[in-house]
Amino acid sequence: MRPDLALISDWIAPGSRILDLGCGDGALLAHLASTRQVRGYGLEIDDDNVASCVAAGINVIQADVDDGLAEFADGSFDYVVMTQALQALVRPDLVLAEMLRVGREVIVTFPNFGHWRVRLALLGGHMPHTPALPAEWYDTENIHLCTLADFEALCASANWQVLERALLDRQHRAGFSIRTAPNLFCEIALYKLQRPG
Amino acid sequence: MVPEVLSQPAEAGGSVGIVTPQTIVIDTPLLLACGRSLPRFELVIETYGTLNAARSNAVLICHALSGDHHAAGFHSTDDRKPGWWDSAIGPGKPIDTNKFFVVCLNNLGGCRGSTGPTTINPETGALWGPDFPIVTVRDWVASQALLADQLGIDAWAAVIGGSLGGMQVMQWTIDCPTRIRHALVIAAAPRISAQNIAFNEIARQAILSDPEFHGGRYIEAGAKPERGLKLARMLGHITYLSDTAMRARFGRILRDGDGQYNFNYDVEFEVESYLRHQGNSFVDRFDGNTYLLMTKALDYFDPAREYGDDLAAAFRQAQAKFLVVSFSVDWRFSPARSREIVNALIAAGRDVSYARIDSQLGHDDFLMPIPQYHAVLRNYLDRVALEVSL
Numbered sequence: 001m002r003p004d005l006a007l008i009s010d011w012i013a014p015g016s017r018i019l020d021l022g023c024g025d026g027a028l029l030a031h032l033a034s035t036r037q038v039r040g041y042g043l044e045i046d047d048d049n050v051a052s053c054v055a056a057g058i059n060v061i062q063a064d065v066d067d068g069l070a071e072f073a074d075g076s077f078d079y080v081v082m083t084q085a086l087q088a089l090v091r092p093d094l095v096l097a098e099m100l101r102v103g104r105e106v107i108v109t110f111p112n113f114g115h116w117r118v119r120l121a122l123l124g125g126h127m128p129h130t131p132a133l134p135a136e137w138y139d140t141e142n143i144h145l146c147t148l149a150d151f152e153a154l155c156a157s158a159n160w161q162v163l164e165r166a167l168l169d170r171q172h173r174a175g176f177s178i179r180t181a182p183n184l185f186c187e188i189a190l191y192k193l194q195r196p197g
Numbered sequence: 198m199v200p201e202v203l204s205q206p207a208e209a210g211g212s213v214g215i216v217t218p219q220t221i222v223i224d225t226p227l228l229l230a231c232g233r234s235l236p237r238f239e240l241v242i243e244t245y246g247t248l249n250a251a252r253s254n255a256v257l258i259c260h261a262l263s264g265d266h267h268a269a270g271f272h273s274t275d276d277r278k279p280g281w282w283d284s285a286i287g288p289g290k291p292i293d294t295n296k297f298f299v300v301c302l303n304n305l306g307g308c309r310g311s312t313g314p315t316t317i318n319p320e321t322g323a324l325w326g327p328d329f330p331i332v333t334v335r336d337w338v339a340s341q342a343l344l345a346d347q348l349g350i351d352a353w354a355a356v357i358g359g360s361l362g363g364m365q366v367m368q369w370t371i372d373c374p375t376r377i378r379h380a381l382v383i384a385a386a387p388r389i390s391a392q393n394i395a396f397n398e399i400a401r402q403a404i405l406s407d408p409e410f411h412g413g414r415y416i417e418a419g420a421k422p423e424r425g426l427k428l429a430r431m432l433g434h435i436t437y438l439s440d441t442a443m444r445a446r447f448g449r450i451l452r453d454g455d456g457q458y459n460f461n462y463d464v465e466f467e468v469e470s471y472l473r474h475q476g477n478s479f480v481d482r483f484d485g486n487t488y489l490l491m492t493k494a495l496d497y498f499d500p501a502r503e504y505g506d507d508l509a510a511a512f513r514q515a516q517a518k519f520l521v522v523s524f525s526v527d528w529r530f531s532p533a534r535s536r537e538i539v540n541a542l543i544a545a546g547r548d549v550s551y552a553r554i555d556s557q558l559g560h561d562d563f564l565m566p567i568p569q570y571h572a573v574l575r576n577y578l579d580r581v582a583l584e585v586s587l
Binding site for chain 2: 017039041047050051052053054055057058059060061062063071072073076
């Protein structure tokens with residue numbers, strides 16, 4: 001179990017209804033089903049991942065997150081989760097708004113583009129290659145990268161309430177340096193959000 | 198010499214070989230949706246694989262509009278073609294007959310031996326013909342439940358069907374929730390659209406208005422509404438293929454090599470030749486009254502109707518787990534129609550997985566051995582097999 005997924009499961013009440021956007025091979029849902037008795041569905045676009053979810057007995061719906069969540073009713077899930085996919089969306093802000101419409105709470109994780117390795121690479125005049133962002137600029141899936149500061153600015157302007165925040169390095173640890181200068185040292189950010197009111 | 202088994206592609210699996218249909222007599226009266234009832238009826242079935250001691254590994258295959266009980270294998274060594282879903286059913290295939298006891302039937306009202314318009318009405322001693330009651334998807338499920346009783350099967354490990362077959366699968370989960378563990382709904386819709394009904398109506402009118410129809414008593418008259426049946430099938434075939442698939446397969450290619458137009462109404466374009474061939478071969482194997490019945494069953498199917506048009510409410514009865522599959526270029530029952538099923542299942546809190554298969558042909562893709570399609574079927578059914586063997 002990846003530590004960030006374990007952390008997410010700590011944020012989820014037992015027995016809840018979950019929608020996992022970009023669920024991959026269903027590892028998080030499988031973990032939540034066995035440890036938290038959640039009932040859930042994953043949304044996944046990739047053929048191989050869909051086949052893997054089916055093999056694992058995970059409820060998977062083959063669909064493109066960028067096509068939106070219009071098919072899901074308001075407040076139909078306790079949590080809508082998206083791990084490491086926000087930065088690959090065409091309009092992450094619109095998807096986040098939709099997640100907050102469909103779910104009572106939203107849990108989202110993304111790589112922090114404010115990390116010092118990224119800044120150092122840009123200072124050197126190049127798009128960064130980091131362990132969290134390994135692809136070349138021209139063939140990366142990550143088209144909408146943001147920093148912690150950017151993400152929190154979006155939340156503030158959209159009036160989304162941040163319920164929880166966990167900032168980790170790439171070994172998924174929360175160390176002293178991150179606490180001191182989060183936007184400089186956090187590599188992977190986890191947020192739990194809620195609509196106002 | 199290369200052993201037979203090695204000449205098969207590894208992915209394809211083997212054949213169930215030579216199979217023999219059997220007739221099951223059901224003496225339990227069946228009250229039909231139309232208000233009439235059948236005191237007894239017969240269903241022709243084929244089975245593949247072996248029922249386990251716990252009787253927990255039985256899988257029911259529901260056929261589509263013009264299908265029958267012959268889903269896999271061959272009837273004799275000189276059979277040219279295997280059953281209609283041979284690509285998916287057999288040892289090592291996605292519906293693995295090493296693991297499952299597979300049952301496929303010819304539905305009530307069919308023309309391949311089950312009680313229907315081409316069989317004798319015991320009350321009159323004459324052919325049923327047009328007097329055979331109109332049957333619905335719900336009636337089929339009720340008749341299949343009686344068949345299950347007869348075979349000693351309390352609950353199917355899975356009920357599987359494509360198109361009209363997928364509709365029977367949905368109805369199973371609503372009408373007999375404790376008798377179906379897994380529902381595989383392929384290339385189906387929660388009910389057909391006005392456009393679909395319109396196509397069916399044209400098909401029926403083609404048959405009904407054929408001068409050889411004789412009010413449905415054509416067999417007694419020594420006739421057959423061949424032109425009508427042929428037209429109905431030609432129309433159907435257009436809806437089974439996508440525009441792209443037709444273009445890729447036929448384009449505007451002319452049959453004669455000289456590339457000149459003939460300025461007459463003979464077969465000229467390849468696509469005309471294809472449709473006429475499909476129509477002609479259908480006439481040889483199908484019955485007009487049955488085609489009328491089957492299209493009507495398709496029109497009437499609407500499980501949400503009794504639940505205030507709320508499909509989710511209908512599915513709240515269900516206990517089965519679902520796999521829903523659609524094909525990208527199917528315009529007759531498009532992926533959007535499958536999503537309606539999936540969304541209702543999610544709203545009802547049911548377990549459901551949905552795969553949208555990239556495909557080439559159209560509606561007919563549900564019969565094709567598309568690798569991703571078969572991988573999803575196989576992965577799903579492997580889990581079902583594990584579950585029923587526990």
